[in-house]
Amino acid sequence: MAVVAEIDLKALYRALLLPRLIEERMLRLIRQGRLSKWFSGYGQEAIAVGCTWALEARDYILPMHRNLGVWTTRGVPLRPLFCQLMGRDGGFTKGRDRTFHFGLPAYRIIGMISHMAAMLPVACGLGLAARLKQEDFVVLAFTGEGGTREGDFHEALNLAAVWKLPVIFVVENNGYGLSTPAREAIPVENVADAAVGYGMVGAVIDGNDVLAVIEAVRRAAERARAGEGPTLLEMKTFRMRGHEEASGTKYVPKALLEQWRKKDPIDRFEALLEQEGVLSREERQAIRAELEAAVWEATEFALAQPEVQSTLEREQAELFAPPFLALRKAEPSERELRFVDAISEALRLAMEQDERVLLMGQDIAEYGGVFKVTEGFVERFGKERVRNTPIIESGAVGAALGLALEGFKPVVEIQYADFISCAFNQIVNNLATTHYRWGQPVNVTIRAPFGGGIGAGPFHSQCKEAWFCHVPGLKVVVPATPEDAKGLLLTAIEEPNPVLFFEHKLLYRAVSGLVPEGIYHVPLGQARIVRAGTDATIVTYGVGVHWALEEAAWWAERGVSLEVIDLRTLVPWDRETVLASVARTGRVLVLHEATRTAGFGAELAAEIAEAGFMWLDAPIMRVAAADLPVPFAPTLEAQVFSARPRLRPALEQLLRF
Template structure:
């Protein structure tokens, strides 16, 4: 069907420099042609072609200003070329050669160039849209006047993050443009088989923003409407959704082919080719054809040279040390415990640590569900709205992925967001942003991401299966995340402050039962507890008991009972940090005692205790006088019944017998 375009906001303007615009449009086309030749020659293995869609990337990039952010997808080569990205390095990146932007750690356009205000994609579609929200929010807060434009295919508009991002942008009136490239197909599924409506732009009204249908094969139309809605966003008019109607002239990637596409669609869209249309328009306006031919020839020669040069560069290689060194942004941790001590509840220590960080650094802000006027469901942020203002204490909609992606965008532009998960159980709704976006970014392209995620977790309060989980082990398996679990009020204050200062994503698991049941001495001034350092909570000689969180309360109580009952001397190690965990401290203790028990509340199977037990068994086997023992929760959901939880599920009930068994081995 012939597409219908809304031309209401498309000005009938001529380009200020028509030859420059033609060159900008023809450059990605020339690269496309070279890459398609190379893949036919079997000299490269993969290419995601944007042939015929170049007007969208070029039009958007040329319609924005240098201060604006662009978040392209894999068919948006024109974003990179229009922003003047260095072509030799870009070709090395595209071909996986030394000299590219990710050092062989990721492919094609899966990287960012903050100096060019570009943030590339990950493979999980629509995941970058909430990041654009964060960049837009940063622009609002720092007064830069920047706009963020994020690209997405029409198929990915069915993803939850599309809707979460639009919801947040509309609610906060953010300067964000959502660019939907409707090119007719997903991989092979026609759009009509995947979308219940013909025009994605209709969705905009539901999120309080205008939506426009644009001829995506007309670079002038694209550029004009982008300028219009970007200026509107800069003036406080908020976000907009632009649906660019276009067509995918090649396969999803070249190997998949196009046999599933009817020939008549190619015939229809071939006449709408964006390069030919602009060329004809310029010829009709009196531009000499020789000028356009000269641009074509010059670009063809340049791209031929740079592509052939890139193919001669060595393939990417590395070392184990270099790769591990790239995982985290460098950070010199510090240890501070200023002022005299006073007794405080665990929850008050968390609140104090967060408040101190916000007092010390204006780039720290808090986001989450009900964290502002209500003070959070556990009241950690009670009074923060009055202390720090609405810009820095923000209620979000119920959008875990949306809030976490927004935090990533904020961090990319210099802020230090703290995101509260209302309950750690709900963190699964934000899993994609944590494990695929936040965790991988520094390793892939070197950008630090100072994002702290607070997660109230654990059982013992009769809250049932969906408000009692201990999911910390999920994230210990993901390279690029740091995971801390305080077990004392002092560490609740100090580890949170350390997390906020760390230029890497850190998850802070705070045990709900400890919030108001545990009191302890807390330094009254600044407190920073270094991440990655365990603490000997109780000296002992006969057995090492490693634990964290609420397990520390159980361990210290049982160690004292053992001393009184049998005279056994149990050393209790409060691990405090799970990633990176203090291997040396645990090894030193086990070499002294010869016995190891690892205790945690979480389900035993797959719990982080298995990692510690296995590592110590391997590294300190000669020092062990008994097999390492793991004690965890039963392999069951946590029941609402307190009797079932306390007598069937909880690890605490099995601790005493395990210690006695291990000591008598």
């Protein structure tokens, strides 16, 4: 093999042997009861080591939990690595996640989350960052053969091919997904045959031959650096241990294990070293003894470290990256804008101010988006920064995470908020947890046109903001006025944490208001009293603000003074302003357009009852939509489903109490 002459075989042997010795040590510790869990890559070391060896230090690698050799070959220090693997103080995630669920940007390694194939779209975002920065780093991402049945696999490969991204997708086909053999999950022999369907190069590689792995990855990297796009490499290997050590291998035929034992990558490489006269048996034994000693010392060090300790206050303080505080006040000059135009202006100003801001979404370029928010943007900023995506909500959000890791400030438009469910995993399990787990700020803004009132039926009218309020690590914003829409969106784009920005479709062209010119910021987590009152408080957000103001005006004509609070931000929400109002009025009604059961109003009511019970002169009232899908017929939506008709009777009951 030509690659042999170019490689320091002695150094490669050390790199290949080290993860094997760690594997052996971990298995002994499990048998001794000193380690509770281990996801073994025993017998698969040639893939992780070979892929890493073939790349350059500036290239990104996105490994999975059997790719220990990535971390060791990149030179990650063993002591903190073992503290991480053993959940001891001194690990990389402060005890917040296990094994390889973290990133080390200094080593250009971005670890996994448990959901299969979820990091492949992130690799696309990193690859796009390389293109936008005009840098020639490459991104290599691993998945198992089971993960290739996931939607993220398809979305990522499709996106990488369409945008010709410098990404290498490595399928580590080790024969089993937990206990299910690949033949029962995949209807073809070679996953790499799928490459032609995406218009990319694909190849099947002997994953137990470290030199074959190196050669294949080098070729793929050369193509990527030359602008020839992605490659799909299927590495054939076998999982010699259980899914995790405790699960065992009883479901694997013994003959199959024996067949693959004869193909062991360490044994094969040692045979090559003998053949080439590179390392004698005695030299190999000396290397083994040296590495075993280093592994023993590092594991004993880790096991001697204390269990991770913390406080609730510390954990809560590190959930988010420090918020954006360089808030710019509004200039005194104002003019009237529609809600939709205020959002458009915010995006335009942010893009003019900072080249790291870019937009992604379906039909947002030449078409300008279905609501025309980005109309004219592609002519002004170009298609590199105003990017049409395929219909891949999960893929787009995952790519946004990759871009954020490289310092960009991506804004993703979900065409209708109803479609955000397709990106749910990326949002709640990837974006939301990244900073808490390993301290990485995630500047991603997701714009989601939501809400009813336009006769759009059950799949274009839903209010699903409460889904995300339940997930620690996300910020949720719902503006009600053009002024706030612009100021809050400008803040969200600068915020180093993931923000879901819900824009009510009904307000786009139905509501206008005075909006300051230029850039200004409305702080997240600060409510606004939009109408002062003394007899009762209405706490609401979004379109509910307009309903509440209409109702307050009607009651004012009858001598009743209602205070209306616009939360503006649901996470974090302004408890101080709300509780101070409740203390003044003694009565409170919580209003939102979303369905009642488990809506965000339930959280508001519970918190007010707990913290403000002594001020209440009446039970807290909740007004929300009926617990039904949103009906299409305007009459049904307005009369049966909508919260609006329920508002006045609820206020009458509240004020009578």
